[in-house]
Structure formats: C-alpha cells, structure tokens
Amino acid sequence: MESIAKIIGQRVAFGALTLWIVSLIIFAGVQLLPGDIATELLGQSATPETVAALRKSLGLDIPAYLRYFDWLRSILQGNFGTALANGRDIAELIEPRLFNTLLLAASAAVISVPLALIGGIVSALYRNTFIDRAINVVTLASISFPEFFVAYILILFLAVNAGILPSLSDVDQSTSALGRLTAMALPALTLAVVVLAHMLRMTRTSIVNLLGNQYIETARLKGLPEWRVLVRHALPNALGPIATVIVLNLAYLITGVVVVEVVFVYPGLGQLIVDSVQKRDIPVVQACSLIFAATYVLLNLTADVLSIVMNPRLMRPK
Amino acid sequence: MTFLHSPRVIRTGVSKFKSAPLSAKFGISIIILYMLTALFAPHLAPYGEAEIVATPFEPWSAQFWLGTDNLGRDMFTRLVFGARNTLGIALVTTVLAFSLGCSAGLAAATFGGWTDQLLSRLVDVLMSIPQLIFALLLLSIFGTSIPTLIVVIAVLDSTRVFRLTRAVAINVAVLDYVEAARLRGEGPIWIMTREILPNIAPTLIAEFGLRFCFVFLLISGLSFLGLGIQPPTADWGSMVRDSATLITYGDVTPLLPAGAIALLAVAINLVVDWFLHWASGLKED
Numbered sequence: 144m145e146s147i148a149k150i151i152g153q154r155v156a157f158g159a160l161t162l163w164i165v166s167l168i169i170f171a172g173v174q175l176l177p178g179d180i181a182t183e184l185l186g187q188s189a190t191p192e193t194v195a196a197l198r199k200s201l202g203l204d205i206p207a208y209l210r211y212f213d214w215l216r217s218i219l220q221g222n223f224g225t226a227l228a229n230g231r232d233i234a235e236l237i238e239p240r241l242f243n244t245l246l247l248a249a250s251a252a253v254i255s256v257p258l259a260l261i262g263g264i265v266s267a268l269y270r271n272t273f274i275d276r277a278i279n280v281v282t283l284a285s286i287s288f289p290e291f292f293v294a295y296i297l298i299l300f301l302a303v304n305a306g307i308l309p310s311l312s313d314v315d316q317s318t319s320a321l322g323r324l325t326a327m328a329l330p331a332l333t334l335a336v337v338v339l340a341h342m343l344r345m346t347r348t349s350i351v352n353l354l355g356n357q358y359i360e361t362a363r364l365k366g367l368p369e370w371r372v373l374v375r376h377a378l379p380n381a382l383g384p385i386a387t388v389i390v391l392n393l394a395y396l397i398t399g400v401v402v403v404e405v406v407f408v409y410p411g412l413g414q415l416i417v418d419s420v421q422k423r424d425i426p427v428v429q430a431c432s433l434i435f436a437a438t439y440v441l442l443n444l445t446a447d448v449l450s451i452v453m454n455p456r457l458m459r460p461k
Numbered sequence: 462m463t464f465l466h467s468p469r470v471i472r473t474g475v476s477k478f479k480s481a482p483l484s485a486k487f488g489i490s491i492i493i494l495y496m497l498t499a500l501f502a503p504h505l506a507p508y509g510e511a512e513i514v515a516t517p518f519e520p521w522s523a524q525f526w527l528g529t530d531n532l533g534r535d536m537f538t539r540l541v542f543g544a545r546n547t548l549g550i551a552l553v554t555t556v557l558a559f560s561l562g563c564s565a566g567l568a569a570a571t572f573g574g575w576t577d578q579l580l581s582r583l584v585d586v587l588m589s590i591p592q593l594i595f596a597l598l599l600l601s602i603f604g605t606s607i608p609t610l611i612v613v614i615a616v617l618d619s620t621r622v623f624r625l626t627r628a629v630a631i632n633v634a635v636l637d638y639v640e641a642a643r644l645r646g647e648g649p650i651w652i653m654t655r656e657i658l659p660n661i662a663p664t665l666i667a668e669f670g671l672r673f674c675f676v677f678l679l680i681s682g683l684s685f686l687g688l689g690i691q692p693p694t695a696d697w698g699s700m701v702r703d704s705a706t707l708i709t710y711g712d713v714t715p716l717l718p719a720g721a722i723a724l725l726a727v728a729i730n731l732v733v734d735w736f737l738h739w740a741s742g743l744k745e746d
Contacts, residue, residue: 161585161589164586164589165586172599173602283730283734284727287726289685289722291682291685292719296716299713401593402685417597420600423601425602429598439589439591439594
C-alpha cells in the first residue's frame with residue numbers, strides 16, 4: 144500500500160504545481176496587454192496625470208512580482224477584487240452564479256452517466272446488430288454536433304412544438320425549487336446529450352475489449368445468459384477505464400456549460416465570463432478562468448487517482 | 462512532380478472512392494460540395510455578402526429563398542459566403558496549428574533530452590487550462606480580430622498536435638533506418654522530414670481531419686458567443702446567434718447554419734473513420 148500512497152501523493156503534488164502555474168499564466172496574461180490596464184481603461188482621452196492616478200489606485204506602480212503575491216494571497220482568502228464595469232465585488236458576483244453552474248453540471252451528469260452505462264451495455268449486448276449500429280450512428284452524430292445545434296433542436300421540439308418546457312432559464316433567488324428544476328431541464332438535457340455519446344462509446348469499447356478473455360468463455364460455458372456475463376463478469380473489470388472517461392467528460396462539461404448557458408440565458412459562470420470578455424472586464428475574466436481551470440485540474444486529478452485506485456494490480460502489490 | 466502523374470492519381474482516387482463504404486462516400490461528397498460552395502461563393506450567391514436587400518426577418522419566398530436576417534440581408538447569400546469564411550479561417554488556423562505542432566513534436570522526438578523535456582512540460586501546462594476558457598482569456602486580453610483569433614486558436618490547438626506527433630515520432634525515431642541515417646551523417650532536418658515524417662504521415666493526415674473539425678467547431682462556438690468572426694463578415698456561428706429569436710416562433714431558419722456546421726463535422730468524422738480503417742490495413746469484420 145505504501146507505493147500506491149506514493150503514486151497518489153505525486154499526482155496530487157503535480158496537480159498543486161499545475162494549479163500554481165495556471166494562476167501564474169492567468170496573472171501574467173494581463174501583463175501582456177499593449178500599454179497597461181490603466182491606459183486600456185481610460186481610452187483615448189487619458190492625460191498622463193489621470194493614467195498615473197489610476198495606476199496608483201490599481202496598485203500598478205508596485206513591481207509585478209509583488210502584485211502577483213498580493214493577488215494570489217487575496218484570492219486564497221476568497222477576495223477576487225472588484226469588477227471594472229460596475230465596481231461590484233467579484234466574489235459576490237460569482238458566488239450565486241458558481242452555484243447555478245455547478246447545479247447545472249451536476250444535473251447533466253445525473254442524467255447522462257446512468258444513460259451512458261445502460262446504453263453502453265445494451266450496445267455491447269446486441270453488438271453488430273441493428274440496435275448497436277443505430278446507437279453508433281446516433282452517438283457519432285452527437286459527438287460532431289455543436290452544442291448550440293443540439294440546444295436549438297431541443298428548443299424547437301420540446302419548447303416550441305410540444306410546449307412542455309420553457310426555452311429560457313433566467314432563474315434568480317426568488318425562483319422556487321420546482322420552477323428552477325423545470326427551467327433547468329432543457330440546458331441540462333442539452334449538456335447531457337453532448338457528453339453522453341463519448342461516455343457511451345467508451346463503455347461499449349471497454350466491455351467488448353474484455354470479451355476475448357478466458358473467464359468470459361468460462362462464464363458462457365457455465366450456461367449464464369449473455370447479459371449476466373456482461374454485467375457480472377465483464378463490467379467490473381471495465382469499470383476502471385469507464386470511471387476515468389466519465390470524470391474526463393465531467394471536465395468537458397466545464398467548457399460545454401459556457402455555450403449552453405448563453406443559449407438559454409442561464410445566469411451561471413459561463414455567461415458571466417462571455418459578458419466580461421465582451422466588455423473586456425479583465426479582473427472578472429481572470430477570476431472566472433481561474434475557477435474554471437481549477438475545477439478542470441481537480442477533475443483531471445480525480446480521473447488520474449481513480450484509474451490508479453480502480454486497478455487491482457496496483458492496489459495489491461506482490 | 463505530382464501534377465505529371467495527375468491522371469493516375471485521379472484514377473486511383475476514383476477507384477478508392479468506388480471501393481469506399483457508403484458512409485465514407487457520403488462524407489466525401491459532402492466535403493466536395495462544401496469546397497465547391499466556398500470556392501464559387503460569389504457566383505452562387507444572388508446578392509452581395511453584406512448587402513441589405515429587404516426588411517429584417519422576411520419569410521421564405523421565391524425572391525429570398527431562405528428569407529432575410531435581423532438586418533434584412535439575404536439568408537441564402539450569407540449561408541453561401543459563410544462557407545467561404547468559416548471554412549477558410551478554420552483551414553488557415555489548422556494549417557498553422559499543424560506547422561507549429563508538427564515541427565515542435567518532430568524536434569522533441571528527434572533531439573530528445575532537454576528539448577523534449579522543455580517542450581513537453583510547456584505543452585502540459587498549456588493543456589491544463591480548458592481550451593475554450595483559455596481562448597476566452599486570451600481574446601479578452603488581445604481583443605477579437607480575425608488574425609488574433611487565428612493565432613490564439615492555432616497556438617492552443619498545436620498543443621494537441623504536438624502530443625500526437627511526438628508520441629508517434631518517438632516510436633519511429635528509434636528504428637534502425639533512422640539510426641542508419643544518423644550514422645550516415647544526415648542533419649536533423651533531413652531525419653525529421655525524410656525519415657520520420659513519411660512514416661507517420663497517415664496518422665497525421667487523419668489527425669488533420671479531426672483537428673480541422675475541432676477548430677471549426679471551436680471557432681463557430683466563439684462566433685456564436687459573439688467573440689469570434691465579427692460582423693459584417695458572414696459566418697455560420699454568428700448567423701445562428703443573429704437569427705436565434707426566430708426559433709421561438711417555430712421557424713427553422715436558425716437551424717440551417719447550425720445544421721451546416723453539424724453536417725460538415727459528421728462528414729469529416731465519417732471520412733476520417735474510413736481513412737483510419739483503410740490505412741491501418743484492417744479487413745472488414
């Protein structure tokens with residue numbers, strides 16, 4: 144067990160290092176601005192005096208490395224500074240939106256993960272038959288579709304033609320739990336469709352790859368029905384790679400969420416970052432990218448650790 | 462040289478096309494159709510690219526086949542020009558990403574040691590931030606113009622190309638004939654382009670298709686968010702965004718540019734699937 148703790152420790156240390164470098168990149172990116180953020184903010188009409196005054200109030204007269212440590216320390220304390228556009232506290236701006244985004248991503252995961260597992264098993268059970276081919280075509284298509292295409296098709300069928308679900312999800316604090324759930328249904332469904340395909344294909348491949356093994360042959364010769372062979376004998380051994388793919392796809396949700404939130408006007412972090420890029424509100428973009436990147440790094444780390452933990456050969460050293 | 466043999470190349474091309482499965486034939490036909498549309502856009506389109514020809518949101522009619530958009534520009538014309546702009550920009554970006562990624566990947570595999578370590582760690586770091594988020598961060602810093610967009614996406618995407626090129630090239634770099642070339646005294650450029658590159662070409666060609674698809678989807682996504690290709694340039698992503706309100710009235714017009722994007726992505730995937738199958742020399746099972 145000692146070696147496994149060591150491997151996991153190394154991965155975690157590497158994850159922490161990555162996070163630190165990411166923070167460095169996000170901070171340094173702003174230093175690349177032609178001129179600096181003060182001239183950028185004041186625009187054409189800036190006089191040297193106003194620029195100097197703003198630089199002082201933003202703390203730009205201090206050397207960059209000192210500002211970096213200041214910035215990092217305040218972020219670790221949960222203080223992201225204020226937005227340039229409206230002077231509001233960024234942490235306050237982000238908090239409800241982060242909750243919304245996490246809720247959306249979690250619902251998408253709750254819908255897509257069981258569907259992907261069941262779909263993958265069905266596809267493997269009826270491999271090379273019509274059902275398998277149909278699933279294959281559908282998943283191949285949905286891998287290639289842009290998120291907004293899936294979103295508008297769902298809107299057209301479920302919101303406009305059938306009229307079951309709302310096409311806008313502009314929830315706020317006052318929305319009831321049920322209202323929130325119906326409002327979130329379409330964006331969650333869209334995200335689920337987008338990530339479902341890859342997970343499903345991976346589940347099928349991992350199971351089918353194991354079918355040549357002798358213990359599968361033994362199980363079949365015992366006279367077990369095929370579904371039992373797959374679920375009880377093949378699936379447990381395929382769980383490692385499947386778990387990794389699922390976590391990696393959850394990491395992919397982080398990017399998918401941006402476009403989907405914009406389509407449905409869902410007040411999440413993705414919409415905030417897009418708005419802020421348009422306004423060039425750089426502190427907000429920095430804060431959002433840092434959160435997105437940190438989640439992404441953490442999920443990738445989880446995938447790494449899971450693939451180690453789920454490999455029995457690594458867990459039971461000789 | 463290649464042009465001297467062109468009748469033979471065309472003949473083998475045609476015979477390969479005939480032996481391809483239906484899905485690949487479909488994909489190839491779609492890609493050729495898109496390329497022709499992009500090339501002959503000004504001749505196919507009834508109006509000018511940014512010409513305002515009627516009132517906003519005209520319905521479909523004989524005069525405006527697919528109606529007009531939010532400013533009264535002909536939708537069909539914009540769709541045709543969109544093929545040229547969207548595909549052109551995605552192609553330039555992918556070629557740039559490949560030149561960067563391939564040369565860095567080949568260098569890392571050929572030289573090994575410090576070069577390899579340095580490039581690989583750099584790529585690790587760049588890949589630790591999700592691509593769309595990184596692109597948003599860089600675009601907010603450098604502003605959204607087409608050259609910036611191309612460079613930013615190309616650099617971000619070259620990391621994926623680097624990983625693959627390095628991985629396949631490293632396997633080839635240890636083979637005997639590369640060692641022989643080294644002992645013969647060939648320079649690193651010769652080894653990279655004459656010894657390693659031809660042997661990893663099939664993998665790279667397939668990857669080019671997939672990367673193009675990915676870049677094309679990323680740029681369309683950014684344009685849809687209003688951060689990619691800027692008006693008045695016609696582009697499918699921003700066309701979806703501009704006409705999106707129509708969908709709430711049950712009008713399918715916004716789905717057309719979105720569908721154009723999706724169809725091309727499917728077509729490329731089908732062709733790449735077939736190409737990989739064919740290049741790996743596997744038989745139908």
